[in-house]
Amino acid sequence: MKKLLTGNEAIARGAWEAGVVVCTAYPGTPSTEITENAAKYPEMYAEWSPNEKVALEVGLGAAIAGGRALVSMKHVGVNVAADPLFTLAYTGINGGLVLVSADDPGMHSSQDEQDNRHYGRAAKIPVLEPADSQEAKEFTKLAFDLSEAFDTPVMLRTTTRVAHSQSLVELADRKEVPIKEYEKNTAKFVMIPANARPRHLIVEDRMQKLSTYAETTELNRIEWNDPSIGIITSGITYQYVKEVLPQASILKLGMSFPLPKNLISEFAQKVTTLYVIEELDPFFEDQIKAWGIAVQGKDTFPLFGELLPEMISAKLAPSDQQTCCHATACELKTEDTPPRPPVLCPGCPHRAVFYTLNKLKVTVTGDIGCYTLGCLAPLNAIDTTICMGASIGTAIGMEKARGKDYARKMVAVIGDSTFIHSGITPLIDAVYNKATTTTLILDNRITAMTGHQHNPVTGFTIKGEPTKEIDLAVLAQAVGVDRVRTVDPFALSELEQIIREELAAEEPSVIITRRSCALIEKGTKPPYTVSEEACTGCLQCMRLGCPCIVKQDNKKVSINPAQCVGCGLCATVCKFDAIRKEGGANA
Amino acid sequence: MRNLTNILIVGVGGQGTILASRVLAGVVQKIGQDVKVSEIHGMAQRGGSVVTQVRYGEKVYAPIIAPGEADIILAFEKLEALRWLSYLKKDGNILINDQRLDPMPVVTGAAAYPQDAIAAIKKQCANTMVIDGLGEAVKAGNAKAVNVVLLGLLARYLDLDKQTWLDVIRDTVPDKLLDVNLKAFEAGWNSVK
Numbered sequence: 001m002k003k004l005l006t007g008n009e010a011i012a013r014g015a016w017e018a019g020v021v022v023c024t025a026y027p028g029t030p031s032t033e034i035t036e037n038a039a040k041y042p043e044m045y046a047e048w049s050p051n052e053k054v055a056l057e058v059g060l061g062a063a064i065a066g067g068r069a070l071v072s073m074k075h076v077g078v079n080v081a082a083d084p085l086f087t088l089a090y091t092g093i094n095g096g097l098v099l100v101s102a103d104d105p106g107m108h109s110s111q112d113e114q115d116n117r118h119y120g121r122a123a124k125i126p127v128l129e130p131a132d133s134q135e136a137k138e139f140t141k142l143a144f145d146l147s148e149a150f151d152t153p154v155m156l157r158t159t160t161r162v163a164h165s166q167s168l169v170e171l172a173d174r175k176e177v178p179i180k181e182y183e184k185n186t187a188k189f190v191m192i193p194a195n196a197r198p199r200h201l202i203v204e205d206r207m208q209k210l211s212t213y214a215e216t217t218e219l220n221r222i223e224w225n226d227p228s229i230g231i232i233t234s235g236i237t238y239q240y241v242k243e244v245l246p247q248a249s250i251l252k253l254g255m256s257f258p259l260p261k262n263l264i265s266e267f268a269q270k271v272t273t274l275y276v277i278e279e280l281d282p283f284f285e286d287q288i289k290a291w292g293i294a295v296q297g298k299d300t301f302p303l304f305g306e307l308l309p310e311m312i313s314a315k316l317a318p319s320d321q322q323t324c325c326h327a328t329a330c331e332l333k334t335e336d337t338p339p340r341p342p343v344l345c346p347g348c349p350h351r352a353v354f355y356t357l358n359k360l361k362v363t364v365t366g367d368i369g370c371y372t373l374g375c376l377a378p379l380n381a382i383d384t385t386i387c388m389g390a391s392i393g394t395a396i397g398m399e400k401a402r403g404k405d406y407a408r409k410m411v412a413v414i415g416d417s418t419f420i421h422s423g424i425t426p427l428i429d430a431v432y433n434k435a436t437t438t439t440l441i442l443d444n445r446i447t448a449m450t451g452h453q454h455n456p457v458t459g460f461t462i463k464g465e466p467t468k469e470i471d472l473a474v475l476a477q478a479v480g481v482d483r484v485r486t487v488d489p490f491a492l493s494e495l496e497q498i499i500r501e502e503l504a505a506e507e508p509s510v511i512i513t514r515r516s517c518a519l520i521e522k523g524t525k526p527p528y529t530v531s532e533e534a535c536t537g538c539l540q541c542m543r544l545g546c547p548c549i550v551k552q553d554n555k556k557v558s559i560n561p562a563q564c565v566g567c568g569l570c571a572t573v574c575k576f577d578a579i580r581k582e583g584g585a586n587a
Numbered sequence: 588m589r590n591l592t593n594i595l596i597v598g599v600g601g602q603g604t605i606l607a608s609r610v611l612a613g614v615v616q617k618i619g620q621d622v623k624v625s626e627i628h629g630m631a632q633r634g635g636s637v638v639t640q641v642r643y644g645e646k647v648y649a650p651i652i653a654p655g656e657a658d659i660i661l662a663f664e665k666l667e668a669l670r671w672l673s674y675l676k677k678d679g680n681i682l683i684n685d686q687r688l689d690p691m692p693v694v695t696g697a698a699a700y701p702q703d704a705i706a707a708i709k710k711q712c713a714n715t716m717v718i719d720g721l722g723e724a725v726k727a728g729n730a731k732a733v734n735v736v737l738l739g740l741l742a743r744y745l746d747l748d749k750q751t752w753l754d755v756i757r758d759t760v761p762d763k764l765l766d767v768n769l770k771a772f773e774a775g776w777n778s779v780k
Binding site for chain 2: 002004108132160161164165166167168236239240242243244308309310313332333334337338339340341342343345376377378542545547549550551562
């Protein structure tokens with residue numbers, strides 16, 4: 001049976017068909033749906049781990065114990081998991097272990113666009129790259145076989161276009177794979193230097209064997225056509241090449257590391273002009289050039305962003321076959337259109353926090369989550385955003401560089417899930433090294449940006465089972481923060497008062513602003529409306545950056561009733577009682 | 588170029604464009620064509636510019652559509668129609684929901700909403716069809732059914748069996764919303780005389 005699946009759904013299906021027993025992840029676009037879908041199969045244990053390092057450690061534990069394990073994360077997540085990954089390459093596995101790295105060329109939802117094929121080379125593990133959903137499923141299964149055959153973790157590297165595109169997939173049944181025997185083997189699994197040194201030799205020997213395997217595996221294949229143009233490519237770019245250069249000869253690399261030197265040399269000898277077409281870094285190109293093979297690549301195609309079909313067409317297609325916009329100027333012109341950046345949702349509890357921080361004119365170190373949008377106009381309330389968990393550490397550093405007085409005009413903001421991910425350790429640092437940092441944990445009761453995943457503060461597992469709920473206030477106290485306050489962010493004056501008090505305190509403090517994400521709030525409240533007579537056009541409400549509040553031509557405001565969720569924040573900031581519940585009295 | 592149909596569905600996060608693309612892909616799959624869908628969702632749950640791309644035919648390679656290659660653009664919002672216009676094929680059809688949703692730079696006054704987006708499009712593109720999708724959805728019983736009204740309109744421009752559309756909608760929407768959605772589909776279908 002064929003089913004239309006995203007690449008992520010197909011990877012989850014592949015894991016199931018491969019007899020996987022444990023799936024772990026921390027959510028991150030574009031990887032999230034892998035584990036969400038894996039959780040739907042009763043045969044597989046699945047979890048949202050507190051962060052990617054833990055996800056990999058749980059996965060490798062399952063593998064060492066003899067079961068097959070799938071660990072999924074976005075590209076930057078691999079940075080968090082890199083420590084166990086590099087050593088896992090030394091120990092090897094027992095049951096198969098596959099690490100999915102979902103990269104994001106074009107940065108549709110990421111803070112950088114790193115090319116994680118480099119991780120395969122650096123950690124010395126094989127990397128497979130599927131080009132559509134069918135391959136995503138098949139390569140997942142093959143990756144488990146490879147993992148066990150070569151006693152190595154395997155990276156399955158996808159990109160956003162593979163992860164989030166749907167294509168048809170032929171389904172198969174699950175093959176139950178018996179849990180392998182576990183035997184204590186300290187020389188293999190305890191990486192003290194004396195044990196690790198011989199393991200490094202095993203790793204290098206394995207790389208040799210994998211290089212030999214790469215020459216003959218069906219993962220790498222030549223599609224002969226006109227030999228005047230030869231193209232080496234992988235992943236989604238293969239599809240673009242097939243689309244715009246149907247006449248070209250192609251070496252499709254399903255295995256991106258290690259590369260098949262002989263196969264590439266043979267291909268290079270038989271074509272007139274050789275191109276490497278790859279997104280982001282010259283990963284293939286550098287290696288191929290190092291072998292002394294002449295090839296064109298990044299001199300023709302960009303180092304950044306998604307590599308789109310029309311770019312390949314414009315450079316390499318015969319002029320009569322180029323896609324229209326590049327053959328001649330496009331006949332239809334897009335007029336200047338204002339951009340439509342993402343916004344904090346109507347009713348978002350973070351809006352109240354950033355409105356207040358903007359009002360107080362404090363420096364705000366930010367973090368990764370929906371609340372990063374607090375950096376945009378009109379809230380303009382975030383100064384830095386680096387990576388998951390960085391906000392508190394950044395604030396400590398600012399204070400250490402500029403002094404305690406500066407810390408009185410500075411806060412760190414971090415979400416509930418992000419705080420658990422990697423915010424707790426810098427908070428410990430703040431206590432231990434005597435910073436006076438004020439930390440706002442924006443607790444909206446869910447991991448919101450990636451689409452509402454449970455986390456240790458929500459009280460539910462990925463499969464919806466009730467579990468122990470972490471109390472953030474008790475946790476902060478336990479690491480030594482004596483000043484911990486909890487406030488509803490919509491209680492604006494109380495929120496402002498508490499922030500002022502904690503900024504003044506000469507010790508670390510934590511303020512938990514607690515209110516559910518507007519999209520999981522149950523029950524709709526009546527929308528608010530603006531009294532034309534009472535509205536003075538002061539535009540104070542516009543400073544909230546609520547997409548429902550619109551400035552009229554007469555300078556007064558109105559509220560879009562279709563979008564308004566009735567949170568009432570605008571009524572709270574209106575000094576003239578002009579904003580009221582629809583059909584009701586003053587708010 | 589092989590014989591493919593390229594449909595671009597553009598709108599604003601929260602309008603239901605992704606569900607619409609899934610219904611279309613489901614219809615195409617049922618009639619045995621190869622199909623690929625590409626959707627990009629970014630940093631927020633609501634409010635951003637959203638585009639989904641559906642390509643179908645005998646064999647589809649790339650899941651994305653190049654500028655100037657869309658046979659049809661189905662636009663859920665006027666400004667988004669204008670933004671993506673250059674993706675339309677010469678002589679392609681652009682179907683526009685006559686709805687204005689201000690992006691944040693317009694809300695804050697940093698940018699202006701184009702004065703007459705639809706006239707600007709019509710000036711360049713003869714095959715422009717405009718529909719009051721929201722009004723039709725409200726008449727059908729639920730403002731949120733705009734996406735299915737627009738699917739009904741789209742269906743009139745595609746050579747795909749009407750019953751298959753109805754079957755896929757039946758499989759896709761929850762039972763309690765089925766009546767409203769079937770009415771919404773008919774409203775879109777009947778909007779072309």
